[in-house]
Amino acid sequence: MNDLSPRVYKEILRLDLGYFAQLCFCELNPQAAFLPNWHIEVIAAKLAAVRAGRIRRLIINLPPRHLKSLLASIAFPAWCLGHDPSAQILCVSYAQDLADKLARDCRSIMMSPWYRLFFVPHGMQAQPSLFASGRLRRPEAMTRAAGGNLLALSLATAVSVAAQAADEIKSGKWEFTTQMQLPGAVQSAPSGQAAGGNAPMTRIACIDAANPIPAEAQCKVDQVDRRGSLVTWAMTCNSPRGEIHSAGSARYAGNTMEGTVTARVPGPNGQPVDAPGHIAGRYLAPCDAK
Numbered sequence: 001m002n003d004l005s006p007r008v009y010k011e012i013l014r015l016d017l018g019y020f021a022q023l024c025f026c027e028l029n030p031q032a033a034f035l036p037n038w039h040i041e042v043i044a045a046k047l048a049a050v051r052a053g054r055i056r057r058l059i060i061n062l063p064p065r066h067l068k069s070l071l072a073s074i075a076f077p078a079w080c081l082g083h084d085p086s087a088q089i090l091c092v093s094y095a096q097d098l099a100d101k102l103a104r105d106c107r108s109i110m111m112s113p114w115y116r117l118f119f120v121p122h123g124m125q126a127q128p129s130l131f132a133s134g135r136l137r138r139p140e141a142m143t144r145a146a147g148g149n150l151l152a153l154s155l156a157t158a159v160s161v162a163a164q165a166a167d168e169i170k171s172g173k174w175e176f177t178t179q180m181q182l183p184g185a186v187q188s189a190p191s192g193q194a195a196g197g198n199a200p201m202t203r204i205a206c207i208d209a210a211n212p213i214p215a216e217a218q219c220k221v222d223q224v225d226r227r228g229s230l231v232t233w234a235m236t237c238n239s240p241r242g243e244i245h246s247a248g249s250a251r252y253a254g255n256t257m258e259g260t261v262t263a264r265v266p267g268p269n270g271q272p273v274d275a276p277g278h279i280a281g282r283y284l285a286p287c288d289a290k
Helices: 006-015 017-028 038-052 068-083 096-110 113-122
Strands: 089-093 142-146 172-180 201-207 219-227 230-239 242-253 256-266 272-285
Touching: 006 017, 006 113, 006 242, 006 256, 006 272, 017 038, 017 068, 017 096, 038 068, 038 242, 068 089, 068 096, 068 113, 089 096, 172 256, 230 256, 242 272
Parallel strands: 089 142
Antiparallel strands: 172 201, 172 272, 219 230, 230 242, 242 256, 256 272
């Protein structure tokens, strides 16, 4: 992701829990190297599905030292509260000392400068007075207690992480809907392009793991990076106003896909304008036989 602009990088970290958790690890363990592995991607995808409401009961079974607590009890609550400060989360541990440590770590993440940069503009006003020294104290946000077992986010429908190598991208015919938020001065840009108007743009395309990003005929996918079910890309499209460069990140989860896009569109005075957007996809059926 070294070639992405700071704005796109920020949106990817806000959207993708896996990348967000990696940043949390580096914040809490500055002397340790983060070692990516497929199981982290799987846990992040399942927890993101919990937040989205696609999974209501989840059990995570893994040996110690596999970052379960970091993902589920530190990064996930901080990520959820960043997106929705009114969220109510109950984290339960078997011991008070561990509950306090997880709360302190979560507080450290939420008080960090980079967390405020990502989430404060979206309503998360993280002030020191909101936090006690030993425990995160926001009655409307989070409660931590001892007694019981880790994770009262939602439990049952067991997901055995060891049984899955990663969330794969489901091959077939998909419907994709993209909606860009363009400034008023450039809303006359032609529809159907990567940065077309504020009206949603929908298209149907056949995709697979090797070609996970749909592109119009006038567009060229410049770069694609896939890590399990997470896809990041850069694209260039031609329009009457000139070239439109865009970059995005999306995660596939079963029959759905969701992500963000940022497009740099030609402005009225020749100056480029960045336009954020959202892309969502849903699986329809197998592709027609050729």
